[in-house]
Amino acid sequence: MSGEAAFIAALRGLATHPAARGLADDCAVLEVRGETLVLTHDMMVEGVHWLPGQDPADVAWKLLATNLSDLASKGAEPLGVLLGYTLAADNAGFAGGLGAALAHFGVPLLGGDTVRNPGPQTLGLTALGRATHLPVPSRSGAQAGDGIWITGPVGGAMLAFEALRAGNTSADTSAYRRPVPRLAEGRALAPLVTAMMDVSDGLLLDATRMAEASGATFALDPSAMPLPVALPPERRRDALSWGDDYELLFTLPAGILPPCPAHRIGTVTPRADAPLLLGGAPPEGPLGYEHC
Amino acid sequence: MSGEAAFIAALRGLATHPAARGLADDCAVLEVRGETLVLTHDMMVEGVHWLPGQDPADVAWKLLATNLSDLASKGAEPLGVLLGYTLAADNAGFAGGLGAALAHFGVPLLGGDTVRNPGPQTLGLTALGRATHLPVPSRSGAQAGDGIWITGPVGGAMLAFEALRAGNTSADTSAYRRPVPRLAEGRALAPLVTAMMDVSDGLLLDATRMAEASGATFALDPSAMPLPVALPPERRRDALSWGDDYELLFTLPAGILPPCPAHRIGTVTPRADAPLLLGGAPPEGPLGYEHC
Numbered sequence: 388m389s390g391e392a393a394f395i396a397a398l399r400g401l402a403t404h405p406a407a408r409g410l411a412d413d414c415a416v417l418e419v420r421g422e423t424l425v426l427t428h429d430m431m432v433e434g435v436h437w438l439p440g441q442d443p444a445d446v447a448w449k450l451l452a453t454n455l456s457d458l459a460s461k462g463a464e465p466l467g468v469l470l471g472y473t474l475a476a477d478n479a480g481f482a483g484g485l486g487a488a489l490a491h492f493g494v495p496l497l498g499g500d501t502v503r504n505p506g507p508q509t510l511g512l513t514a515l516g517r518a519t520h521l522p523v524p525s526r527s528g529a530q531a532g533d534g535i536w537i538t539g540p541v542g543g544a545m546l547a548f549e550a551l552r553a554g555n556t557s558a559d560t561s562a563y564r565r566p567v568p569r570l571a572e573g574r575a576l577a578p579l580v581t582a583m584m585d586v587s588d589g590l591l592l593d594a595t596r597m598a599e600a601s602g603a604t605f606a607l608d609p610s611a612m613p614l615p616v617a618l619p620p621e622r623r624r625d626a627l628s629w630g631d632d633y634e635l636l637f638t639l640p641a642g643i644l645p646p647c648p649a650h651r652i653g654t655v656t657p658r659a660d661a662p663l664l665l666g667g668a669p670p671e672g673p674l675g676y677e678h679c
Numbered sequence: 680m681s682g683e684a685a686f687i688a689a690l691r692g693l694a695t696h697p698a699a700r701g702l703a704d705d706c707a708v709l710e711v712r713g714e715t716l717v718l719t720h721d722m723m724v725e726g727v728h729w730l731p732g733q734d735p736a737d738v739a740w741k742l743l744a745t746n747l748s749d750l751a752s753k754g755a756e757p758l759g760v761l762l763g764y765t766l767a768a769d770n771a772g773f774a775g776g777l778g779a780a781l782a783h784f785g786v787p788l789l790g791g792d793t794v795r796n797p798g799p800q801t802l803g804l805t806a807l808g809r810a811t812h813l814p815v816p817s818r819s820g821a822q823a824g825d826g827i828w829i830t831g832p833v834g835g836a837m838l839a840f841e842a843l844r845a846g847n848t849s850a851d852t853s854a855y856r857r858p859v860p861r862l863a864e865g866r867a868l869a870p871l872v873t874a875m876m877d878v879s880d881g882l883l884l885d886a887t888r889m890a891e892a893s894g895a896t897f898a899l900d901p902s903a904m905p906l907p908v909a910l911p912p913e914r915r916r917d918a919l920s921w922g923d924d925y926e927l928l929f930t931l932p933a934g935i936l937p938p939c940p941a942h943r944i945g946t947v948t949p950r951a952d953a954p955l956l957l958g959g960a961p962p963e964g965p966l967g968y969e970h971c
Contacts, residue, residue, distance in 0.1 A: 390770050395793060397774035398762070404787035406759060415789035417759060419809060420714050428761040428805055430792045467698060467709060469720040470690070471763060471803035478682050482689035495696035497707035500722045501687060506798010511763035513720055513805040517711060 408525065411600065413457040413584055414516075416523045423518035425463035429454050433475075433507040438552060443477050444484025445564040446510070451488045453587065454514035456568035456633040460585040461523050462577025463516030465492065465570070470499035471511030492570070520577040524637075529582040529601035533638040535653040536645055538572050540613040541590045541634065542626025562615075566633040572647040576637055579646070583637040589628040589675020591663060593636055598655075598662035601638075606664045607653035627665075630676045700817065703892060705749040705876055706808075708815045715810035717755035721746050725767075725799040730844060735769050736776025737856040738802070743780045745879065746806035747860035748925040752877040753815050754869025755808030757784065757862070762791035763803030784862070812869040816929075821874040821893035825930040827945040828937055830864050832905040833882045833926065834918025854907075858925040864939040868929055871938070875929040881920040881967020883955060885928055890947075890954035893930075898956045899945035919957075922968045 395410070402410045406417035414427040431453070433439055437446050451468065458465050468489075475481070489496055497515075529535075547563035569585070576583060582601055586593045590612075598605040614626055638655055639645060661669040687702070694702045698709035706719040723745070725731055729738050743760065750757050760781075767773070781788055789807075821827075839855035861877070868875060874893055878885045882904075890897040906918055930947055931937060953961040 391766055391793070391795075394764075394766065394770035394774055397771065397778070398788065398791075398793075401774070401778045401781060402788045402790075404759065404789065407787065407789045410790060415759070415761065417789060417807075419711075419716070419758065422712050422714055424711070424716075424807075426759075426761060426789060426805075426807065428763055428791045428803075430763050430765075430794045430803075432765070432794050432796045434797075435795060466711065467696065467707070467718075469707065469718060469805055471720055471722050472686075473722075473724070473801060474683055474686065478686035479689065482686055482693070486689070486693045489693060495699065496690065496694045496702075497696065497699050497709060497718060498694075498702060499690075499720045500803070501683070501690075502722045502724050502801075503683075503727060504724045504799060504801050505726075506801070507796060509765060509794075509796050509798070509801040511720075511722075511792070511803040513718075513761055515709075515716075515718065515807075 412525055413460045425458055425461045425516040425518055427454055427457035428513040430511045432509050443480035447481045447484035448488040448565050450510050450512045452566045452568050454512045456585040458514055458516040459568045459570045459573035460583050462520050462573045464519050465494045465516045467495045467497035467515050469497055469513040472501045473504035473509050475508045519574050524577050524580050524583040526582055526584050526597045527600040529603050529638040529655045531603055531655050531657045532641050533581050533655040534651050535605055535638055536649045536651050537634050537636050538569050538649050539634040540615050541632045542618050543615045544631035545626055545629035569635045572635055575646045579639055579643055580637040586632055586634050586636050588630040591627050591670055592675025595663045595674055602658055604656045604659045604662055605653055606656050609666045611652045613650040628673045628675045704817055705752045717750055717753045717808040717810055719746055719749035720805045722803045724801050735772035739773045739776035740780040740857050742802050742804050744858045744860050746804045748877045750806055750808040751860045751862045751865035752875050754812050754865045756811050757786045757808045759787045759789035759807050761789055761805040764793045765796035765801050767800045811866050816869050816872050816875040818874055818876050818889045819892040821895050821930040821947045823895055823947050823949045824933050825873050825947040826943050827897055827930055828941045828943050829926050829928050830861050830941050831926040832907050833924045834910050835907045836923035837921035861927045864927055867938045871931055871935055872929040875927055878924055878926050878928050880922040883919050883962055884967025887955045887966055894950055896948045896951040896954055897945055898948050901958045903944045905942040920965045920967045
C-alpha cells in the first residue's frame with residue numbers, strides 16, 4: 388500500500404489549485420466566470436467494483452450513478468458526462484444500459500473514448516455539474532453541536548452483493564446493482580448543511596473522514612442507525628463499515644430539520660482524542676473499504 | 680470489429696445533445712450560462728498507446744498532451760484536468776512526470792480517481808477548457824475553394840516510435856514520447872478557420888474525416904507535404920498514414936494566410952466521388968490508424 392499512498396500524496400502535492408479541494412472532497416469545484424462547475428471522475432474495474440459476469444446494463448447504471456452521487460453530495464445539477472470505455476464481450480448490453488440510465492436521470496452523454504484493453508474491463512466516467520447553491524458543501528464544515536444525519540439505511544448493498552455472489556436469483560439485489568444517487572435530496576440539503584458527502588466506502592469510515600476534515604469528533608448513536616429490515620442482528624456492525632449504499636451523510640445546525648427523509652444518527656462534538664465515537668467509544672474493527 | 684463499430688454507433692445514438700456534436704468531433708462543446716465549455720476524455724493503454732517499459736514520465740506527458748491537443752483543435756484555453764489512473768510498478772515516475780507536464784502547460788490537476796487493475800495499465804484523462812472564440816471550430820465547415828493547411832510535419836512520431844522500439848538510445852524519440860499540443864496555434868487560428876482538428880490517427884485518415892464531415896473533397900498535393908528531414912524517401916507514404924503527430928489540420932478561405940507557421944497542403948473542392956484525392960487520385964493503401 389505504501390506505493391499507492393505515496394502516489395496519492397504526490398498527486399495531492401500537485402493539486403494546489405483551490406478548485407481541487409486538495410483531492411480530499413468528492414468533487415472539484417471550479418468557478419468559471421460567474422458559474423460554479425462541479426466535476427468528478429470515478430473508475431470501476433471488473434472483479435473489483437463489480438462481479439465478473441454481472442449484467443453490463445447494471446454496470447453502466449452503477450458507473451453513472453456513483454458519479455452522479457458525487458454531484459449529489461455537492462447539491463449540483465448534472466450537466467453531462469464523458470465515458471471512458473474498454474471493450475468487453477457484451478458491449479451492446481452496456482450501451483443499452485447506459486442509455487436507459489442516462490434517460491432515467493436526464494443527463495446527456497457528451498463525449499468520451501473507447502479503447503481495447505486485454506485485461507479486466509476498466510471503466511471511467513466524468514460527470515460535470517453546476518452548483519445550485521453557494522458555498523458548495525464540503526466535508527469540512529461540521530460544527531460542534533450539529534446533528535449528524537443520513538438520508539437512508541446502510542447495509543442494503545452488502546446484503547444484495549452477498550446474494551448476488553451466492554447466485555441467489557430470487558433475492559432483490561438492486562441495492563448493490565442499481566444504487567440511486569440522492570440528487571434531489573442533495574439539492575434540497577445544500578443550502579442548509581454545514582457538511583455533506585456521499586457514503587461510498589462505509590458509514591464509519593466516511594463519518595471519520597468528515598470528522599477529520601472538520602476538526603471535530605462525530606459521536607454516533609448505534610441504536611439510531613437506519614438499517615435494512617432484512618438485516619440479521621449479527622450483521623449490524625458489518626453494515627456500518629460496508630460501502631456502496633450512496634446515501635448522503637450530512638450535518639445540520641441544532642434545531643434545523645432536513646427537508647427530505649433522513650435519520651439523525653448522532654451529534655458533532657468538539658474534537659476529542661478520537662474522531663469517531665460509536666456508543667461513546669471508538670469503534671473496533673474495520674471502519675470501511677480503504678482504497679485510493 | 681463489428682461489435683466495436685456497433686458500440687460506437689449505439690453511443691452516437693445516445694449522444695443526441697448538441698453539445699456532444701454527434702461524438703464526431705474532437706471535443707464536446709457545452710454552453711453554460713454565457714460560457715462555452717470544451718471537454719474531452721481520451722484514454723491510453725499500456726502496450727497499445729505506449730511501449731511496455733517506456734518511462735512513465737513520458738506516458739504522463741503524452742496522456743496530458745493528447746487531451747490538450749483536442750482542446751487546441753477547438754482554440755480552447757485549458758482550465759483543468761481530471762485523472763483516471765490504474766496503479767503500476769512505478770507510480771512515482773508517473774506522478775513526477777505529470778507534475779512537470781502540468782507545470783509546463785500551466786494546467787491545474789482538479790481531481791480524478793485511482794484504482795487497482797490486474798491487467799495492463801489503463802489511463803484516462805478528462806480535459807476541460809473554455810472557448811476563446813465563437814463559433815467553436817468544428818470538422819464540418821470546410822468550403823470548396825478553401826486552402827488546406829497543417830501546422831507542422833507528419834511522420835516524426837513514426838520515426839521516433841520505430842527508434843524507441845528498436846532500442847536506439849541515441850535517437851531523439853521525443854516526437855513520439857512528448858508530443859506538443861498546438862495550443863497557441865489553435866487559439867490564433869480559431870477566429871479564421873472554416874474547419875479544424877488535430878491529426879492523431881494519420882493525416883490521410885483525418886483529412887478524409889474532415890472532408891466527409893464537411894461534405895467536400897480534399898485535394899492534397901503530395902509534393903507539398905511537410906515531412907521530417909530525416910524521413911527516408913521510401914517512407915513518405917507511410918508518414919501520411921501514421922498518427923501521433925498532433926499537428927493541427929485546418930482550412931482557411933482563399934486569400935487568408937495563417938497567423939502561425941503552417942504549410943498549405945491542398946485545396947477543398949466540391950464533393951467528388953471520393954472524399955480525398957492525393958495527387959488527383961484516391962490514395963491506395965491504409966489511410967491511418969482506424970480505431971474507435
